Amino acid sequence: MESAxxxxxxxxxxxxxxxxxxWYGGLLITPAMVIILIFALIPLFYAxxxxxxxxxxxxxxxxxxxxxxxxxTVLHExxxxxxxxxxxxxxxVAIIVEMSLGVLIAFLIYGATWGKGLIRSLVILxxxxxxxxxxxxxxxxxxxQFGPFNYFISLLGLPWHPNWLGDIKLGMASxxxxxxxxxxPFVALIVLAGLQSLPKEPFEAAELDGASTFRVLRxxxxxxxxxxxxxxxxxxxxxxxxxxxxxxxxxxxxxxxxTETMTYYLYxxxxxxxxxxxxxxxxxxxxxxxxVASGFALRPLLTRLAKRAGAR
Amino acid sequence: MLQQKESKAxxxxxxxxxxxxxxxxxxxxxxxxxxxxxxxxxIMVYPPHFTFKPTLDNYIYALQKANFLMFIKNxxxxxxxxxxxxxxxxxxxxxSFARYNPGGGNILFFILTTKMFPAIAVVxxxxxxxxxxxxxxxxxxxxxxxxKPGALIVSYTMFNLPFAIWLIVSFFQDxxxxxxxxxxxxxxxxxxxxxxxxxxxxxxxxxVTAIFCLIFSWNxxxxxxxxxxDAARTITVGVESFFTLRGILWGPVAAxxxxxxxxxxxxxxxxxxxxxxxxxxxxxxx
Numbered sequence: 249m250e251s252a253x254x255x256x257x258x259x260x261x262x263x264x265x266x267x268x269x270x271w272y273g274g275l276l277i278t279p280a281m282v283i284i285l286i287f288a289l290i291p292l293f294y295a296x297x298x299x300x301x302x303x304x305x306x307x308x309x310x311x312x313x314x315x316x317x318x319x320x321t322v323l324h325e326x327x328x329x330x331x332x333x334x335x336x337x338x339x340x341v342a343i344i345v346e347m348s349l350g351v352l353i354a355f356l357i358y359g360a361t362w363g364k365g366l367i368r369s370l371v372i373l374x375x376x377x378x379x380x381x382x383x384x385x386x387x388x389x390x391x392x393q394f395g396p397f398n399y400f401i402s403l404l405g406l407p408w409h410p411n412w413l414g415d416i417k418l419g420m421a422s423x424x425x426x427x428x429x430x431x432x433p434f435v436a437l438i439v440l441a442g443l444q445s446l447p448k449e450p451f452e453a454a455e456l457d458g459a460s461t462f463r464v465l466r467x468x469x470x471x472x473x474x475x476x477x478x479x480x481x482x483x484x485x486x487x488x489x490x491x492x493x494x495x496x497x498x499x500x501x502x503x504x505x506x507t508e509t510m511t512y513y514l515y516x517x518x519x520x521x522x523x524x525x526x527x528x529x530x531x532x533x534x535x536x537x538x539x540v541a542s543g544f545a546l547r548p549l550l551t552r553l554a555k556r557a558g559a560r
Numbered sequence: 561m562l563q564q565k566e567s568k569a570x571x572x573x574x575x576x577x578x579x580x581x582x583x584x585x586x587x588x589x590x591x592x593x594x595x596x597x598x599x600x601x602x603i604m605v606y607p608p609h610f611t612f613k614p615t616l617d618n619y620i621y622a623l624q625k626a627n628f629l630m631f632i633k634n635x636x637x638x639x640x641x642x643x644x645x646x647x648x649x650x651x652x653x654x655x656s657f658a659r660y661n662p663g664g665g666n667i668l669f670f671i672l673t674t675k676m677f678p679a680i681a682v683v684x685x686x687x688x689x690x691x692x693x694x695x696x697x698x699x700x701x702x703x704x705x706x707x708k709p710g711a712l713i714v715s716y717t718m719f720n721l722p723f724a725i726w727l728i729v730s731f732f733q734d735x736x737x738x739x740x741x742x743x744x745x746x747x748x749x750x751x752x753x754x755x756x757x758x759x760x761x762x763x764x765x766x767x768v769t770a771i772f773c774l775i776f777s778w779n780x781x782x783x784x785x786x787x788x789x790d791a792a793r794t795i796t797v798g799v800e801s802f803f804t805l806r807g808i809l810w811g812p813v814a815a816x817x818x819x820x821x822x823x824x825x826x827x828x829x830x831x832x833x834x835x836x837x838x839x840x841x842x843x844x845x846x
Binding site: 269270272273274275276277279280281283284287288290291292294295298353356357359360361367368369370371372373374375376377378379380381382384385386387388389393394395396399429432433434437438440441442445476479480483486489490492493496497511514515518519524527528531532534535538539542546547 | 566571574575577578581582584585586587588589591592595603604605606607608649650652653655656657659660661662667669671672673674676677678679680681682684685686687688689714717718721722725750775778779780781782785786796797799800808810813814817820821824825827828829832835836839840843844
């Protein structure tokens with residue numbers, strides 16, 4: 249469908265008086281690009297600069313060069329690696345739970361014969377809420393004494409009385425359950441959209457041939473859903489690694505420091521202890537890791553999109 | 561994947577599981593709204609009360625004690641102004657990317673990589689920069705600085721811009737190019753084509769993008785938490801302030817949280833058709 253459009257000669261009756269497409273296109277993106285460049289690059293340069301200096305805001309602010317000392321200190325700090333580990337454990341478990349539950353829910357809704365629209369509009373609702381606000385309220389849901397969760401557990405007759413946010417064995421699980429509640433709808437909706445946009449013909453052909461459900465899933469559905477699943481996986485991973493809001497309001501890095509993720513530690517270093525040098529160094533290391541990992545994974549997908557955007 | 565052969569048992573099983581999932585998803589939201597209307601003596605009780613005499617006490621408390629009207633005003637101001645900026649800037653840029661493709665996809669890709677900066681890494685330098693700017697007369701005049709609305713408007717504009725550009729590009733692509741070509745033949749110049757042909761057609765998409773930007777700014781927590789102290793506080797951070805008063809007052813917390821959450825719930829109910837497209841930068845057509 250594209251080729252016909254591209255080959256059509258450009259009508260340019262006033263071509264001499266107007267500027268070329270190239271300049272016009274460039275002009276239109278300039279305001280947005282100026283803003284993006286200024287506000288993305290200034291913080292970046294700022295962080296790079298501070299990461300090579302001594303910067304204790306409680307004592308004299310930003311001072312002289314210290315070379316790579318901050319990087320050395322941060323990389324040798326056990327606490328830093330502990331928060332990296334917490335972040336990775338959280339991300340790995342949460343991504344597995346969210347992806348599998350999300351795909352399951354998507355298939356359930358896809359197969360529903362009636363009420364699909366209603367189900368979809370209800371499933372979507374957690375996505376509209378602010379994690380910081382619902383995270384705060386979940387402290388009440390998790391409450392050992394008055395919380396409805398423990399009441400439901402007692403209704404089931406289980407002799408289990410968990411202290412969700414106080415037991416060091418459960419803190420991480422509580423955080424993951426909350427994050428799952430918040431983000432499973434996202435995974436489910438996107439996988440559902442992917443399922444609905446699959447072409448019908450191959451599936452009808454497979455049915456005529458008498459292929460088993462499992463065979464259809466393995467040879468048709470899975471490969472065709474691949475790109476959508478990859479995209480959800482990467483977007484979710486980036487967000488999980490960056491998790492901050494729910495830690496800040498739901499667990500506050502506790503119990504103990506069992507849910508202290510990297511971003512929360514970064515926040516404390518920078519804005520509680522005011523050690524901007526360490527905070528900037530960690531921020532850069534973190535940013536670098538995320539961009540390298542996600543950038544490589546996303547690049548093929550995104551360039552294809554960008555190409556489709558441009559070359560019509 | 562065809563469903564004709566499903567037995568009655570399968571259908572019942574499917575809907576039972578779906579119902580359970582819906583209950584799990586909706587319970588926290590329903591409970592939040594219920595709690596906001598509960599009298600204090602019905603909140604900290606065991607077993608939890610499902611019936612009670614609804615009251616507006618929590619809302620009155622929230623609106624009086626914590627200056628909640630100001631939080632709402634600030635949040636609206638930040639969200640609306642930043643969204644206006646974002647929509648103007650991103651519509652122009654997205655149109656250019658959809659039609660002229662400057663940079664052959666590389667610029668568009670670069671724009672998205674700025675979304676991969678962890679917000680926390682950006683907010684620390686912003687804190688220091690806004691602290692400096694706030695002390696200058698320019699910063700004072702433009703209301704940009706710590707605890708001033710300009711700081712959040714600038715921040716929200718910045719972080720919604722990449723997303724908005726990507727989303728609007730996907731809507732512009734759906735507009736057939738032939739329409740523009742024939743408008744040019746009819747003697748419209750480029751700006752007229754953009755204003756009178758393309759923008760009206762793209763309006764639904766632009767509106768959806770605007771609502772997304774409003775939701776993101778409205779729900780934003782980290783920047784608001786770090787860059788404001790008092791006068792420029794927003795609602796998401798304001799909800800937290802009930803922590804410090806005396807213990808945790810769950811009634812007012814729930815009332816405040818409900819005020820913060822319900823407007824966006826309503827938006828999303830209308831938006832659901834476009835949610836997928838929005839959340840994946842237009843990569844998946846919803």
